[in-house]
Amino acid sequence: MATINDISKMVGVSKATVSRAINGTGQVSKETKKAIFEAMDALNFRPNSLAQALATNKSNSIGIVLSDFDGNYFGRLLKQASQTAEKTGKQLIVTDGHNCAKREKEAIHFLADRKCDVIILYTRKMSVSDIISLKRSISTPIVNVGRDLPASAGYTVGFDHTHAAQIAITHLIDLGHKDIIYIGPEPTTPTTRLRFQAFEEKLEQHQLVAQDRHIICPDFTVYGGYDACQQLLKVKVPFSAIFAASDDIAIGVMKALSDAGIKVPEDVSVVGIDNQEKSAFVTPSLTTVELPIKAMTLHAMQIAQELAEGKQVTNGSKLFTGELIVRHSATPPNT
Amino acid sequence: MATINDISKMVGVSKATVSRAINGTGQVSKETKKAIFEAMDALNFRPNSLAQALATNKSNSIGIVLSDFDGNYFGRLLKQASQTAEKTGKQLIVTDGHNCAKREKEAIHFLADRKCDVIILYTRKMSVSDIISLKRSISTPIVNVGRDLPASAGYTVGFDHTHAAQIAITHLIDLGHKDIIYIGPEPTTPTTRLRFQAFEEKLEQHQLVAQDRHIICPDFTVYGGYDACQQLLKVKVPFSAIFAASDDIAIGVMKALSDAGIKVPEDVSVVGIDNQEKSAFVTPSLTTVELPIKAMTLHAMQIAQELAEGKQVTNGSKLFTGELIVRHSATPPNT
DNA sequence: CTGAAAGCGCTTACAG
DNA sequence: CTGAAAGCGCTTACAG
Numbered sequence: 001m002a003t004i005n006d007i008s009k010m011v012g013v014s015k016a017t018v019s020r021a022i023n024g025t026g027q028v029s030k031e032t033k034k035a036i037f038e039a040m041d042a043l044n045f046r047p048n049s050l051a052q053a054l055a056t057n058k059s060n061s062i063g064i065v066l067s068d069f070d071g072n073y074f075g076r077l078l079k080q081a082s083q084t085a086e087k088t089g090k091q092l093i094v095t096d097g098h099n100c101a102k103r104e105k106e107a108i109h110f111l112a113d114r115k116c117d118v119i120i121l122y123t124r125k126m127s128v129s130d131i132i133s134l135k136r137s138i139s140t141p142i143v144n145v146g147r148d149l150p151a152s153a154g155y156t157v158g159f160d161h162t163h164a165a166q167i168a169i170t171h172l173i174d175l176g177h178k179d180i181i182y183i184g185p186e187p188t189t190p191t192t193r194l195r196f197q198a199f200e201e202k203l204e205q206h207q208l209v210a211q212d213r214h215i216i217c218p219d220f221t222v223y224g225g226y227d228a229c230q231q232l233l234k235v236k237v238p239f240s241a242i243f244a245a246s247d248d249i250a251i252g253v254m255k256a257l258s259d260a261g262i263k264v265p266e267d268v269s270v271v272g273i274d275n276q277e278k279s280a281f282v283t284p285s286l287t288t289v290e291l292p293i294k295a296m297t298l299h300a301m302q303i304a305q306e307l308a309e310g311k312q313v314t315n316g317s318k319l320f321t322g323e324l325i326v327r328h329s330a331t332p333p334n335t
Numbered sequence: 336m337a338t339i340n341d342i343s344k345m346v347g348v349s350k351a352t353v354s355r356a357i358n359g360t361g362q363v364s365k366e367t368k369k370a371i372f373e374a375m376d377a378l379n380f381r382p383n384s385l386a387q388a389l390a391t392n393k394s395n396s397i398g399i400v401l402s403d404f405d406g407n408y409f410g411r412l413l414k415q416a417s418q419t420a421e422k423t424g425k426q427l428i429v430t431d432g433h434n435c436a437k438r439e440k441e442a443i444h445f446l447a448d449r450k451c452d453v454i455i456l457y458t459r460k461m462s463v464s465d466i467i468s469l470k471r472s473i474s475t476p477i478v479n480v481g482r483d484l485p486a487s488a489g490y491t492v493g494f495d496h497t498h499a500a501q502i503a504i505t506h507l508i509d510l511g512h513k514d515i516i517y518i519g520p521e522p523t524t525p526t527t528r529l530r531f532q533a534f535e536e537k538l539e540q541h542q543l544v545a546q547d548r549h550i551i552c553p554d555f556t557v558y559g560g561y562d563a564c565q566q567l568l569k570v571k572v573p574f575s576a577i578f579a580a581s582d583d584i585a586i587g588v589m590k591a592l593s594d595a596g597i598k599v600p601e602d603v604s605v606v607g608i609d610n611q612e613k614s615a616f617v618t619p620s621l622t623t624v625e626l627p628i629k630a631m632t633l634h635a636m637q638i639a640q641e642l643a644e645g646k647q648v649t650n651g652s653k654l655f656t657g658e659l660i661v662r663h664s665a666t667p668p669n670t
Numbered sequence: 671c672t673g674a675a676a677g678c679g680c681t682t683a684c685a686g
Numbered sequence: 687c688t689g690a691a692a693g694c695g696c697t698t699a700c701a702g
Contacts, residue, residue: 001474003679014689019681026682027687044472049448050394051679054385054694069414079404082431086438091445094429096417103421110426113384114449137379139336222616255616281557281590283618338695349673354697361698362671386695389678 002043010039022047053115061091062304063111063140067124068099073274073293077122077145080297088305090117101125105134112138117308120300122146124189128153141307145300147190148319155307156317157300161191164289164322165198168271169243171287171324173206176332177241177269180208183215183228183253184245195245195273212237217249225252233260240268240333247272247279247288254282254329269330273322284328296320337378345374357382388450396426397639398446398475402459403434408609408628412457412480415632423640425452436460440469447473452643455635457481459524463488476642480635482525483654490642491652492635496526499624499657500533503606504578506622506659508541511667512576512604515543518550518563518588519580530580530608547572552584560587568595575603575668582609582623589617589664604665608657619663631655 004022008015013032020026021036028036039045053059062085066074078094085092095111097104104123111119122145123131131153135142141154148158172180180203187196196214203210217228225244229252232239244250250272254264264270264284272279272288279286299318306313339357343350348367355361356371363371374380388394397420401409413429420427430446432439439458446454457480458466466488470477476489483493507515515538522531531549538545552563560579564587567574579585585607589599599605599619607614607623614621634653641648 005679015680016682016690017688020688023681029687032687046444046448048389048679049445050385050389050450051694052681054383054389054696055679055681057694059385069417070410075405075410078431082404082433086431086433091442092431096413096421096427098417098421107426109381110384113381115385222612226616251613251616255618258618277557278586278613281561281586282616283590283593340695350696351674351698352672355672358697364671367671383695386678387697389680390695390697392678 001048002045004045004047006043007036007039007045010043011035057115058117059115060089061093061114061116062301062308063093063095063114063116063119064122065095065097065104065107065111065119066122067097067104069096073276073291074122076293077297080294081120081301084298084301084305090305090308097123097125099125101127101130105130108134108138108142112140116140118143118304120145120304124191141304143300143303143307145296151317155300155303155313157296157303158317158319159291159296160319160321161194162198164273164291165195165243166202167322167324168273168289169199169202171326172241172243172269172271172330173202173208175241175269175330178208178333179237179239180241180243181213181215181232181237181239182243182245183217183225183232183249185219185224186216192245199243217252220246220248222248222252222255225249226256227252229253229256230260233262241330242268242270244270244272247274247276247286250286250288250329251279251282254284254286265329265331266334269333271330275325280327287327287330288325289322290325291322292320336383337380339380339382341378342371342374342380345378346370392450393452394450395424396428396449396451397636397643398428398430398449398451398454399457400430400432400439400442400446400454401457402432402439404431408611408626409457411628412632415629416455416636419633419636419640425640425643432458432460434460436462436465440465443469443473443477447475451475453478453639455480455639459526476639478635478638478642480631486652490635490638490648492631492638493652493654494626494631495654495656496529497533499608499626500530500578501537502657502659503608503624504534504537506661507576507578507604507606507665508537508543510576510604510665513543513668514572514574515576515578516548516550516567516572516574517578517580518552518560518567518584520554520559521551527580534578552587555581555583557583557587557590560584561591562587564588564591565595568597576665577603577605579605579607582607582611582614582621585621585623585664586613586617589619589621600664600666601669604668606665610660615662622662622665623660624657625660626657627655 004015008018021028021033095107118141144156149156182199185192187193200210215228215232217224275288275290339350343353356363356368417427430442432442453476479491484491517534520527522528535545550563550567552559610623610625
């Protein structure tokens, strides 16, 4: 690998001059500039970005830590993030939190250690105080995505999970359903807690039975939904509608129902949350709540961008809300 | 940020000793080691990994470049890669090739410039000669994933796309179908070309009409499949089966069919390629070909691992083959 | 077991 | 417009 020294020797100038030519900082005469670029080509020179970063204390890259590499919307988030990053000429470094608070923290440190200009943090497991203290311990600016965090956690682009769950359930109630089941993971993380609480509250508010209406599935996957629904069919509690904590779960649920000879929506209505691409293509198409992950990511990247350039942030933290997408998986109950 | 100097001053030893204590290289007495660790804690010291990498010329990380951040199996690939990486204590740096040869190259350079120990390359757009010359121009070892490349391209964990397409089509032919349509992207990339060629050859081999049987869809998505199938329904060519170039396309196709009142598999059979998670959960469940992306990634990571440690590679390049997964979307034609 | 010194490949005041 | 020198924060022979 050729270094700046090689090319400085070849051209017969100091490496300071070479550096200036490369970066376009300071004045360099046309002729020497030309000679330098030719030498760079000849030697196939590429600046060592590690050395650059060490010297300047920044790396021209944006770090992302994702709580997990297979959540149902991490693909959309990544896609959007990488598109915006490309426009700004910054590289994106993506890192896995392995769905565990400890790993999430490590990933953040990894990124901070590499002097990323800014870190986009999509965490599910870290507690609010974790986030706040971590934020304090590193100098890299952080922008949180996905959760609704207090101002002390720094910039955050959140989603109103409570509201999303409410409109889904309200839809079912408005259709006339009285026996509604919730299928979703145990309410142990902020997100799962919010969704489940919204469920219970809405039911109670409408004087419907809210107790023992929660069938737990291990995760947010189709498999989880499928198994949980089979479980539900065994216990023989009466129900006419199911609220699934995610579209994936809902799709698993619908499959289990169909395998058991139960028709959706004629016999049982199902609604989900997420509005994944595939949800429009299953049969029946799924009624769900749009989670605007692309718009959220875009917003987060704009903040990140401004932060990276040391600019004033024009549009700071924001809370996004969902929207009900009515399709064909939920109808009035069969009476 | 505390540096190694701060802690060397605090303890009263040279920074060489501190470095040895941190890395566990060389001898350091118990007492000084203890003092050093205490000081590290007190000052909340984290070694600057940029400086470490610059000094040692390695970074203890594995780089991945993905041709695109929304291909249909990049999620599974990433998940598996990050799981293996975690076990080995290496960090994973993921980078987007933006579905374009130029960007793919840039991404590789980015990773090489950061001194990744090894690069996993999943490219769709770069030509074989591109890959070979790029491989020559950087010193970082590369392991290719997904395509079947010549030995001169270095280690490669490939998939036999021709064989996969063949078994899918043969399945349809064996069921008795004579009028088969191919729905997939234009054969412009290595993968799309292979799949389409296999289709044409098999048809000709069985003396079936192979001309004008290709309905083009813009990409590998459900939307693409949906639109292309609507196209197909307009042109009124007779057909009893559809071979879709991916599961996503197949799912879009089935939806278009069902929207048009055509029953799968009673009226039309459909098969895909990929065996995505959701394919078992659509109705009817999709007959497809398993693409063992997890196993392939695991294999690639093992090579990467050995390369990174400078070990001899025990199991080198390998070509994986698909397996037919028979479910409910394809049956004998209705005669 | 420990230290002084050189080096990794850049950048950036400072001086001219 | 250009160069000499110090510095970024580490590691690693070498010498003791």
